[in-house]
Structures are given as structure tokens and as C-alpha cells.
Amino acid sequence: MKISPSILDADFLHLQGEVDSIGNADRIHLDIMDGKYVPSTTIRASDLLNIAFPIETEAHLMCDNPETFFKEFVDLGVKGITFHIENTGEKEALRLLKELKEKGIRGGICIDGYTEPDTLSDDVLHTAGQILVMSVKAGKGGQSFMTESLDKIMTLRERGYEGEIEVDGGINLDNVKLLREAGADIVVVGSFVMKKPTEERCKVIEKFQKV
Ligand code: DX5
Numbered sequence: 361m362k363i364s365p366s367i368l369d370a371d372f373l374h375l376q377g378e379v380d381s382i383g384n385a386d387r388i389h390l391d392i393m394d395g396k397y398v399p400s401t402t403i404r405a406s407d408l409l410n411i412a413f414p415i416e417t418e419a420h421l422m423c424d425n426p427e428t429f430f431k432e433f434v435d436l437g438v439k440g441i442t443f444h445i446e447n448t449g450e451k452e453a454l455r456l457l458k459e460l461k462e463k464g465i466r467g468g469i470c471i472d473g474y475t476e477p478d479t480l481s482d483d484v485l486h487t488a489g490q491i492l493v494m495s496v497k498a499g500k501g502g503q504s505f506m507t508e509s510l511d512k513i514m515t516l517r518e519r520g521y522e523g524e525i526e527v528d529g530g531i532n533l534d535n536v537k538l539l540r541e542a543g544a545d546i547v548v549v550g551s552f553v554m555k556k557p558t559e560e561r562c563k564v565i566e567k568f569q570k571v
């Protein structure tokens with residue numbers, strides 16, 4: 361399984377060391393919250409300009425009007441940008457996915473923990489460069505894994521979606537195998553990696569990659 365550690369709960373006073381400590385992962389996941397779609401607010405791209413990321417990054421926008429954040433993250437150099445269908449609806453989602461594709465960015469569509477996969481039309485499935493299935497309600501790290509996400513992944517595969525499925529929230533070494541079997545390609549892991557001491561993180565990441 362590929363792994364994209366989330367730096368949502370990282371130590372932002374020592375962020376360079378934090379990202380260096382997870383340099384053997386497949387990607388680094390940047391959770392962006394605007395205080396509107398979810399109550400919390402987080403970093404913006406401007407807070408990351410001095411960080412040298414050791415591996416590619418992706419931005420997960422939990423924000424109203426997600427397109428207003430595109431430019432700053434494209435300029436930061438992210439390879440993927442994911443936004444929520446709950447924020448855009450179908451028509452706008454299709455437009456934004458195409459816009460990201462034209463910019464050479466992997467455009468992902470996310471369904472929140474309480475959203476059903478049939479919210480995503482076949483058109484959206486055909487256009488999305490990635491689907492992000494949340495296995496918690498968006499908004500904070502450290503929540504419990506929602507097992508419903510396993511059925512959602514299987515439903516998307518049964519509908520013929522062959523692109524990348526990423527899963528985000530409450531993931532640990534006990535449930536990652538179930539996610540693999542359901543058809544996920546990559547997991548976002550926050551607290552299970554970032555609450556470990558820096559020197560232990562690479563080993564934990566390797567364990568995910570062996571599943
Ligand atoms: C939640 C974020 C997640 C979260 C994952 O809104 O999108 O990426 O930080 O953290 P854990 O693994 O602790 O659930």
C-alpha cells in the first residue's frame with residue numbers, strides 16, 4: 361500500500377525536520393481547512409514557501425470555493441489537488457477537474473465520511489484523476505475509522521472506476537489490510553505516524569508499504 365502521511369498535526373515550529381522524518385513515504389498530504397466547510401483553520405501555501413519537501417506533495421482542500429486555493433498550491437509545486445463534491449456540486453466539480461488536468465495537476469474529488477458514493481456521477485468518475493474517500497468526517501485528525509468506507513471503495517470499483525482511490529482518516533496498521541482488499545491504492549495517515557517519535561516514523565511507513 362502506498363502511504364501519504366498528513367502533516368495536519370505536525371510540529372509547525374520544526375516543520376522541516378517533520379517532513380524530513382517521513383521522506384521515505386510516497387507523498388506528503390497537506391490538509392487545508394478554511395474555517396467554513398469545517399470549523400478549523402490550518403496553514404496556507406504561503407506558510408510552506410521555505411520548506412524543502414523531500415517527496416511530492418498533494419493538497420486536500422476542505423474549503424468553500426476550492427478553486428480560489430488552486431493557484432497558490434500549483435505555485436507551491438503540488439502534484440495533486442483534491443476538493444470536496446460537498447463544496448462544489450457536480451457541474452462545478454467537472455469544470456474544476458478539467459481545469460486541474462489542463463494545468464498538469466492530478467485533480468481529485470473527495471467524498472466526506474457521511475457522503476455516499478452515488479453522489480459522484482459517472483461523468484465525475486470518468487473525469488477524476490483520483491477519488492479520495494474519507495473514512496472520518498473531515499475536520500480534524502485522531503478520529504475513529506468509519507468501516508462504511510470499505511463498502512464505498514468496493515462500490516466505486518464495481519461501478520468500473522479504475523483510477524486511484526485514496527482513503528483518509530483513522531487509518532492504522534490494523535485496518536490498512538482491509539482497505540487494500542477493498543481496492544484502495546493509497547492511504548493518508550496522520551496521527552498513527554506523526555505521533556511517533558521522528559526516528560521511528562520511517563519504519564512505520566515501511567510497514568504500511570509492505571501491506
Ligand atoms: C481530516 C484530514 C485527515 C487527517 C488524518 O480532516 O483530512 O487527513 O489529518 O489524520 P488521522 O490519520 O489522525 O485520522
Ligand code: ZN
Nearest residue numbers: 391420528548
Ligand atoms: Zn486529508
